[in-house]
Amino acid sequence: MNEKVINNPLEDEAIYIFREVAGQFDKPVILFSGGKDSITLVRLAQKAFYPAKIPFPLLHIDTGHNFPETIAFRDQLVEELDLELHVHYVQDNIDAGNVQEESGKYASRNMLQTDSLLQAIEKHGFDACIGGARRDEEKARAKERVFSVRDDFGQWDEKNQRPEVFDMLNGRIDFGQNVRVFPISNWTELDVWSYIQKEKMEIPSIYFAHKRKVFERDGMIWSAHDEYVFREDDELVVEKIVRFRTVGDMSCTAAVESLAFDIDKVVEEIAASSISERGARIDDKRSEAAMEKRKQQGYF
Amino acid sequence: MVGNKNKVLKLSTAGSVDDGKSTLIGRILYDTHSLTDDKLEAIERSSKQKGYDYLDFSLATDGLVAEREQGITIDVAHIYFSTPNRSYIIADTPGHVEYTRNMVTGTSTSQVSIILIDARKGVIEQTKRHFFINNLLRTKEIVVAVNKMDLIDFNQEKYNAIVEDFQSLISGSDYQDQNITFIPVSALHGDNVVDKSENLAWFKGETMMEHLENIRLEDIQEEAKARFQVQTVIRPKTEEFHDFRGYAGKLKGGELKVGDDVTVLPSGRKSQIKSISFFDQQYLSASKGSSITITLMDDVNVSRGDLIVKSEELPKESKSIMAKICWMDNKPLEAASTYFLQHGVKLVKSKVKSINHKISTDTTGATEKVSQLNMNDLGLVEIQLAQPIHFDAYDENKGNGAFILVDTKSNTTAGVGFIL
Ligand SMILES: Nc1nc2c(ncn2[C@@H]2O[C@H](COP(=O)(O)OP(=O)(O)OP(=O)(O)O)[C@@H](O)[C@H]2O)c(=O)[nH]1
Ligand SMILES: [Mg+2]
Numbered sequence: 001m002n003e004k005v006i007n008n009p010l011e012d013e014a015i016y017i018f019r020e021v022a023g024q025f026d027k028p029v030i031l032f033s034g035g036k037d038s039i040t041l042v043r044l045a046q047k048a049f050y051p052a053k054i055p056f057p058l059l060h061i062d063t064g065h066n067f068p069e070t071i072a073f074r075d076q077l078v079e080e081l082d083l084e085l086h087v088h089y090v091q092d093n094i095d096a097g098n099v100q101e102e103s104g105k106y107a108s109r110n111m112l113q114t115d116s117l118l119q120a121i122e123k124h125g126f127d128a129c130i131g132g133a134r135r136d137e138e139k140a141r142a143k144e145r146v147f148s149v150r151d152d153f154g155q156w157d158e159k160n161q162r163p164e165v166f167d168m169l170n171g172r173i174d175f176g177q178n179v180r181v182f183p184i185s186n187w188t189e190l191d192v193w194s195y196i197q198k199e200k201m202e203i204p205s206i207y208f209a210h211k212r213k214v215f216e217r218d219g220m221i222w223s224a225h226d227e228y229v230f231r232e233d234d235e236l237v238v239e240k241i242v243r244f245r246t247v248g249d250m251s252c253t254a255a256v257e258s259l260a261f262d263i264d265k266v267v268e269e270i271a272a273s274s275i276s277e278r279g280a281r282i283d284d285k286r287s288e289a290a291m292e293k294r295k296q297q298g299y300f
Numbered sequence: 301m302v303g304n305k306n307k308v309l310k311l312s313t314a315g316s317v318d319d320g321k322s323t324l325i326g327r328i329l330y331d332t333h334s335l336t337d338d339k340l341e342a343i344e345r346s347s348k349q350k351g352y353d354y355l356d357f358s359l360a361t362d363g364l365v366a367e368r369e370q371g372i373t374i375d376v377a378h379i380y381f382s383t384p385n386r387s388y389i390i391a392d393t394p395g396h397v398e399y400t401r402n403m404v405t406g407t408s409t410s411q412v413s414i415i416l417i418d419a420r421k422g423v424i425e426q427t428k429r430h431f432f433i434n435n436l437l438r439t440k441e442i443v444v445a446v447n448k449m450d451l452i453d454f455n456q457e458k459y460n461a462i463v464e465d466f467q468s469l470i471s472g473s474d475y476q477d478q479n480i481t482f483i484p485v486s487a488l489h490g491d492n493v494v495d496k497s498e499n500l501a502w503f504k505g506e507t508m509m510e511h512l513e514n515i516r517l518e519d520i521q522e523e524a525k526a527r528f529q530v531q532t533v534i535r536p537k538t539e540e541f542h543d544f545r546g547y548a549g550k551l552k553g554g555e556l557k558v559g560d561d562v563t564v565l566p567s568g569r570k571s572q573i574k575s576i577s578f579f580d581q582q583y584l585s586a587s588k589g590s591s592i593t594i595t596l597m598d599d600v601n602v603s604r605g606d607l608i609v610k611s612e613e614l615p616k617e618s619k620s621i622m623a624k625i626c627w628m629d630n631k632p633l634e635a636a637s638t639y640f641l642q643h644g645v646k647l648v649k650s651k652v653k654s655i656n657h658k659i660s661t662d663t664t665g666a667t668e669k670v671s672q673l674n675m676n677d678l679g680l681v682e683i684q685l686a687q688p689i690h691f692d693a694y695d696e697n698k699g700n701g702a703f704i705l706v707d708t709k710s711n712t713t714a715g716v717g718f719i720l
Pocket of ligand 1: 315316318319320321322323324356358371373374393394395396447448449451485487488489
């Protein structure tokens with residue numbers, strides 16, 4: 001028997017938020033990308049409801065441009081924890097002519113995810129979508145509430161958010177609306193990595209240094225995966241030892257050169273880093289307000 | 301953050317619009333080397349675009365398009381940084397009176413409030429209002445930053461006059477158990493924020509950052525009785541845990557131990573704590589803040605919203621409460637209107653019995669008879685409840701003494717209350 005529960009305020013807060021979701025909503029879902037933040041979410045949900053199973057399914061919006069390692073990891077996790085997984089494919093939406101694939105050098109399916117997400121919410125009637133966004137990631141995210149209400153069109157009304165005082169979370173909504181819930185709002189990137197380290201959690205191998213065929217553009221390193229990532233003829237493919245700090249689509253996630261082959265080295269590297277994690281996301285570089293605009297339209 | 305994960309100091313900013321709150325936070329981030337290269341580049345780019353010949357540090361926190369266009373803060377930004385000593389979570393709040401509800405949001409979770417004053421303007425109405433709100437929230441640690449000292453030639457007499465002015469506010473306040481520190485700074489130029497300044501050589505106190513680093517967490521922690529509100533009942537219904545029925549919640553105040561005699565409210569049924577667990581581990585005790593699961597010796601009926609307390613530490617019980625309310629909705633609060641009252645995680649139907657008076661926010665405590673409370677008003681209100689709640693006075697247990705009022709039609713959080 002252990003003496004006294006050791007407090008970790010961030011973990012306690014996240015567990016509290018998960019339990020509020022269970023208490024306040026009928027059809028919650030965890031938005032699962034296979035990245036480190038959503039893996040952390042699953043871990044926290046496990047802790048919140050143990051010894052019962054996680055009482056929510058997972059939803060993955062699959063762009064078709066994922067790293068294969070992420071998908072393999074996802075399927076393994078779902079099986080281990082005996083979870084229900086919904087996958088919605090952006091490709092289906094493109095084939096049906098609902099959305100138009102981007103073209104050109106910076107083409108990415110990142111923006112197209114929003115439509116698939118909103119369709120999935122409507123189809124299943126999800127009333128709470130739990131996401132792994134953190135306030136330290138980006139300046140518009142820094143403004144968001146833990147329970148963030150979206151209207152019938154999935155839109156975020158950033159200038160008119162509900163007050164959120166103390167730890168009282170108000171998840172009351174009308175039919176058709178939904179709430180985006182962010183249990184790890186107050187975690188930093190380093191908090192997440194330290195937690196993965198402490199908990200000895202498994203994560204997809206692409207987060208660790210590995211050899212990869214890449215090319216450089218605008219000072220960033222891209223996966224040379226010609227099927228998904230556009231490459232000019234003069235952008236030469238070389239082999240480098242790299243890792244990924246964040247895992248989105250291949251077409252919008254840049255790698256960093258790194259020799260961090262294990263979690264201890266990754267934590268060290270993050271602690272010493274002078275670039276933020278979103279610095280490696282081309283989707284944020286499109287404009288000053290890229291994230292805010294996407295959120296208004298219903299993005300994660 | 302490695303190694304000091306459990307040492308977090310939560311700060312918030314306060315003060316009138318344009319007093320320099322966001323600039324101060326940006327300056328702290330810059331001078332502690334907490335801005336990553338890409339974020340700093342973005343600030344440099346935007347500052348240049350706006351035609352400034354200095355860096356506009358408010359851009360580090362004003363993240364919304366509308367905020368950057370108007371040069372004001374509209375909603376709270378949460379900012380994170382750490383020193384070798386500990387981690388900080390800063391809520392940078394808006395100064396504009398229209399966004400007081402967002403200021404309350406940011407301040408409600410913080411332990412330290414930095415109230416900024418524009419040295420040219422001195423103590424103004426909004427300074428008073430924000431000091432008053434901090435007192436209402438019982439923020440223990442207040443730092444008064446007299447900012448823009450560069451614009452008054454770092455003049456000591458003028459600074460002293462402002463300090464004196466503020467001190468007269470303190471004497472009128474109903475919350476005396478508070479530490480208040482005055483620091484002259486220039487957020488824009490960095491004087492006395494992180495580094496000591498030649499310009500303020502006459503000031504013998506600590507810089508802003510030195511002061512924050514030296515605040516002891518033990519000194520600002522609330523001592524309160526153990527209150528365990530059940531968020532959800534865990535029933536695995538598996539072979540292994542066939543009869544398991546655990547009560548999951550986050551302990552507010554105090555400590556609970558296995559074997560403690562407890563009472564479940566509202567039923568009043570008594571039992572003992574059989575087990576305390578966190579994830580797959582069992583423990584003998586848990587203290588304030590822990591998100592745990594407990595089981596009881598007896599098969600009593602417990603559901604979401606029920607409160608488990610030590611039998612010798614019962615809270616108050618009532619269907620009628622008196623509370624100070626800070627109103628946050630466009631639709632005014634009126635007598636006889638009905639709201640959901642959310643006390644922690646428990647929702648109860650409620651009706652406003654009477655608005656006793658509106659309280660002036662200038663810390664004179666003056667009262668005024670009114671028939672309604674408008675957005676950003678503060679007042680003393682009596683509320684009737686459909687079922688009793690089990691509470692403490694806010695002064696005795698913040699977590700069990702506060703509530704929100706939720707509009708039954710729009711669902712918005714319309715007001716926050718502090719039980720007397
Ligand atoms: N000269 C001088 N200007 C300052 C100083 N601090 C802030 N300012 C300027 O004052 C203006 C307002 O600063 P902000 O930081 O946006 O003010 P704020 O208190 O955050 O305002 P709201 O959030 O809208 O309430 C900006 O133009 C700043 O550059 C200072 O120490 N000296
Ligand atoms: Mg501001």
